[in-house]
Amino acid sequence: MNEILVEMKNISKEFPGVKALEDVDLNAYNGRVMALLGENGAGKSTLMKILTGVYERSSGEIYYKGEKVKFNFPKESQEKGIGIIHQELNLLPNLTIAENIFLGREPVGKTGKINWSKLYSDSEKYLKKLKIDVNPKTKIKNLSIGIKQMVEIAKALSLNAELIIMDEPTDALTDAETENLFRVINELRDENKGVIYISHRLDEIFEICDDVTILRDGKFIKEEKVENINKEQMIELMVGRKLTEQFPVLDKNIGEIVLEVKNLKNEHIDNVSFNVKKGEILGIAGLMGAGRTELAKTIFGLYKVSNGEVILDGKNLNINSPHDAIKSGISYVSEDRKKDGLVLGLSVKDNMTLSSLKEFTDSFGKINKKDENSICDQFIKSMSIRTPSKKQMVKNLSGGNQQKVAITKSLIAEPKVLILDEPTRGVDVGAKREIYDLINKFKKNGMAIIMISSEIPEILGMSDRIMVMSEGKKSGELDRKNANQKNIMKLAVGMKGEKTDEVFK
Amino acid sequence: MKFLNKETLLKYKSIIGLVVFSIIISLLNDRFLTVPNLLNILRQTSINAVIAAGMTFVILTGGIDLSVGSTVAFSGAIAASLIAGGYNVFLSILIALSIGALIGLINGIIISKGKVQPFIATLATMTLIRGATLVFTDGRPIGVGFEGPAEIFNFIGSGYFLGIPIPIYLMILVFAIAYYILRQTRLGRYVYSLGDNEEATKLSGINTNKIKTSVYMISGLLAALTGIIITARLSSAQPTAGDGYELDAIAAVVLGGTSLAGGVGSIFGTVIGALIIGILSNALNLMNVSSYYQLMAKGLVILIAVLLDRKEK
Numbered sequence: 001m002n003e004i005l006v007e008m009k010n011i012s013k014e015f016p017g018v019k020a021l022e023d024v025d026l027n028a029y030n031g032r033v034m035a036l037l038g039e040n041g042a043g044k045s046t047l048m049k050i051l052t053g054v055y056e057r058s059s060g061e062i063y064y065k066g067e068k069v070k071f072n073f074p075k076e077s078q079e080k081g082i083g084i085i086h087q088e089l090n091l092l093p094n095l096t097i098a099e100n101i102f103l104g105r106e107p108v109g110k111t112g113k114i115n116w117s118k119l120y121s122d123s124e125k126y127l128k129k130l131k132i133d134v135n136p137k138t139k140i141k142n143l144s145i146g147i148k149q150m151v152e153i154a155k156a157l158s159l160n161a162e163l164i165i166m167d168e169p170t171d172a173l174t175d176a177e178t179e180n181l182f183r184v185i186n187e188l189r190d191e192n193k194g195v196i197y198i199s200h201r202l203d204e205i206f207e208i209c210d211d212v213t214i215l216r217d218g219k220f221i222k223e224e225k226v227e228n229i230n231k232e233q234m235i236e237l238m239v240g241r242k243l244t245e246q247f248p249v250l251d252k253n254i255g256e257i258v259l260e261v262k263n264l265k266n267e268h269i270d271n272v273s274f275n276v277k278k279g280e281i282l283g284i285a286g287l288m289g290a291g292r293t294e295l296a297k298t299i300f301g302l303y304k305v306s307n308g309e310v311i312l313d314g315k316n317l318n319i320n321s322p323h324d325a326i327k328s329g330i331s332y333v334s335e336d337r338k339k340d341g342l343v344l345g346l347s348v349k350d351n352m353t354l355s356s357l358k359e360f361t362d363s364f365g366k367i368n369k370k371d372e373n374s375i376c377d378q379f380i381k382s383m384s385i386r387t388p389s390k391k392q393m394v395k396n397l398s399g400g401n402q403q404k405v406a407i408t409k410s411l412i413a414e415p416k417v418l419i420l421d422e423p424t425r426g427v428d429v430g431a432k433r434e435i436y437d438l439i440n441k442f443k444k445n446g447m448a449i450i451m452i453s454s455e456i457p458e459i460l461g462m463s464d465r466i467m468v469m470s471e472g473k474k475s476g477e478l479d480r481k482n483a484n485q486k487n488i489m490k491l492a493v494g495m496k497g498e499k500t501d502e503v504f505k
Numbered sequence: 506m507k508f509l510n511k512e513t514l515l516k517y518k519s520i521i522g523l524v525v526f527s528i529i530i531s532l533l534n535d536r537f538l539t540v541p542n543l544l545n546i547l548r549q550t551s552i553n554a555v556i557a558a559g560m561t562f563v564i565l566t567g568g569i570d571l572s573v574g575s576t577v578a579f580s581g582a583i584a585a586s587l588i589a590g591g592y593n594v595f596l597s598i599l600i601a602l603s604i605g606a607l608i609g610l611i612n613g614i615i616i617s618k619g620k621v622q623p624f625i626a627t628l629a630t631m632t633l634i635r636g637a638t639l640v641f642t643d644g645r646p647i648g649v650g651f652e653g654p655a656e657i658f659n660f661i662g663s664g665y666f667l668g669i670p671i672p673i674y675l676m677i678l679v680f681a682i683a684y685y686i687l688r689q690t691r692l693g694r695y696v697y698s699l700g701d702n703e704e705a706t707k708l709s710g711i712n713t714n715k716i717k718t719s720v721y722m723i724s725g726l727l728a729a730l731t732g733i734i735i736t737a738r739l740s741s742a743q744p745t746a747g748d749g750y751e752l753d754a755i756a757a758v759v760l761g762g763t764s765l766a767g768g769v770g771s772i773f774g775t776v777i778g779a780l781i782i783g784i785l786s787n788a789l790n791l792m793n794v795s796s797y798y799q800l801m802a803k804g805l806v807i808l809i810a811v812l813l814d815r816k817e818k
Contacts, residue, residue: 300708302708321707321710321712322709322711323710323712325710326710332708334705334708339704339705340702340707340708341705341708342702343701343705343706343709344701344702345702345768345769346697346698346701350694350697350698354694354706355709355710355711357691357694357695358691361691365691365692366689366690367689367690367691367694409709
């Protein structure tokens with residue numbers, strides 16, 4: 001057995017009114033990768049924040065290299081060799097890669113002047129180790145999310161960290177980038193460093209991790225070697241119950257065309273045509289940057305249309321703003337809840353009715369709070385949103401519940417067409433299933449649904465029809481029957497129909 | 506002592522601060538806690554408070570309105586010249602108020618459609634309108650007169666009803682309406698939402714340009730009302746009236762706990778903030794502190810209050 005690098009024992013953390021962690025244990029070993037697994041809100045991030053000194057623990061002990069420690073600031077844990085790569089990247093967009101890697105630790109001469117050539121050559125060394133071929137003088141804002149992630153890792157490496165914590169690092173990475181990340185993790189393991197790896201993606205755990213610690217509702221459930229556990233057991237331990245098959249299949253009851261898009265074109269998308277019918281789920285697949293979100297946002301009136309038509313119920317629409325779109329009966333649930341999907345500082349109730357407040361106001365603009373409260377109570381119940389009260393601020397809910405609030409906001413506006421952009425991103429396994437059930441319920445009620453997703457199993461499991469996009473264009477459309485991972489990927493990388501086979505030969 | 510727990514103390518900290526502050530002053534000076542003096546404080550505060558009420562709307566959306574001081578002077582000058590020219594009092598007031606709202610509309614359009622930072626946009630209109638006022642008045646005060654329609658007009662600034670100065674009634678009315686709008690109406694909800702997350706508010710189907718324009722119009726309208734009150738009190742419009750008033754209004758809003766980043770704050774806090782500033786200068790006057798030192802004291806109080814507020818967060 002490898003040496004224990006970090007031992008967290010009986011850690012508890014209380015926030016006002018909430019017990020976030022209760023007697024949680026976590027170990028990390030030299031030369032091994034420990035997966036930290038649990039649903040959103042299980043306490044993973046809180047635990048890591050306690051380890052790195054962001055939060056103070058209420059009780060419990062931490063041993064680092066056999067020594068009892070208590071970090072009061074992130075800087076203290078950093079100096080002792082604990083590096084963390086946060087889920088939300090902490091990079092300064094207007095500085096260069098090199099400046100970001102060595103931020104606050106720039107090599108300086110006697111006069112205090114920064115030794116730029118050393119700064120760049122050192123940065124280059126770390127980038128090379130990560131096999132990233134980018135000039136360290138590039139500004140962060142010009143990089144893809146995957147490369148940004150790598151810059152964070154380079155930063156952790158440059159600290160000579162012995163323990164590296166990665167909080168859902170692959171959430172925004174492409175497959176190639178993920179592979180590269182795994183290669184780096186394997187190297188870290190070979191160098192006898194410890195890694196704590198937080199992820200929702202169970203397949204990754206089997207690929208890259210040696211051990212797994214499972215948390216549920218702030219409690220420690222189990223530590224186990226990955227080889228001794230299978231996926232079903234993991235899910236069961238995480239959610240505390242057995243999950244039946246992931247995707248609920250619904251018998252089809254598809255009606256007439258509701259929304260028709262013809263030759264839609266602007267600076268983001270090129271000549272896209274498709275339709276979606278009553279009671280149908282149209283999945284839109286594609287790689288990052290394929291123009292799926294841009295297509296949705298164009299239909300929703302956020303981007304100008306330079307050419308083409310959007311027809312709803314046979315009527316040609318002229319949509320210039322989200323205001324127009326919602327009025328016409330098109331709703332959009334954003335892929336980024338925190339950025340533009342929800343107003344985090346407002347309450348659950350205020351968010352829910354934000355798109356439809358007009359329905360609850362008299363001609364003087366006064367809100368009828370009784371009506372508003374009752375519809376919110378109704379939706380909190382029917383969407384099974386777990387919140388202590390409708391007056392709770394949305395920022396205090398877990399990711400899955402936030403997502404349900406965002407969906408509810410669109411639903412109360414009673415759309416004919418609902419566009420869901422990555423509806424289960426950053427949502428835990430249990431809540432995912434609930435969201436699928438809800439989407440199917442909307443479908444059953446006759447709503448036309450467009451679902452954009454980067455998770456191919458989700459696209460395959462939920463959609464009646466699948467449209468694939470590549471570089472702003474529609475690269476193909478597949479029936480549920482004919483669709484599989486392989487032909488979706490072919491279309492997503494821009495290869496068309498039968499010709500693809502020739503390419504593969 | 507259930508009601509004296511930490512949470513209630515924090516919630517009402519600004520009122521508690523105000524009360525404690527008042528008690529200390531009344532112990533130091535026995536003229537402070539007399540009815541005439543208190544009414545005097547309220548009347549003086551009403552000038553800043555009415556502007557600050559409008560400023561609260563603007564700051565809640567994450568904006569700022571530097572043009573209010575100039576609007577005070579301009580609308581006052583317009584009202585004075587109309588009344589001196591023999592126009593109907595109510596019509597004159599209505600025109601002066603409309604001009605305030607129009608300035609707000611222009612600010613709003615520059616900021617929302619023109620996508621100019623509120624600070625820069627209103628800095629420009631502040632200078633522009635001050636210049637326009639000087640051109641319009643030729644740099645000289647415009648007398649309203651004392652007879653006929655002017656008498657009715659002057660009543661707004663110096664009249665009493667049931668022993669209480671008219672501006673105090675106006676201030677209370679303004680705050681009651683502002684409270685109602687922010688708490689009970691759609692516009693109020695949108696103001697908070699826009700201040701917290703503009704992108705999300707827009708994606709929720711709200712015409713954010715309209716909301717932005719509305720708050721600057723409210724701010725301009727209330728600045729014009731202040732201009733009318735001041736002109737009526739002095740029976741004349743001064744071309745330099747309202748100079749620096751924007752800063753007092755911002756100070757009152759910030760003292761009241763409203764965040765300059767938008768989304769957080771309340772109109773009630775602004776009342777308290779304006780009162781703190783009003784009581785402070787009254788107290789210093791009573792104690793014969795020179796006005797030079799008064800400015801320093803005011804600056805220090807704002808600084809301390811804001812620092813205390815930050816520390817708590």
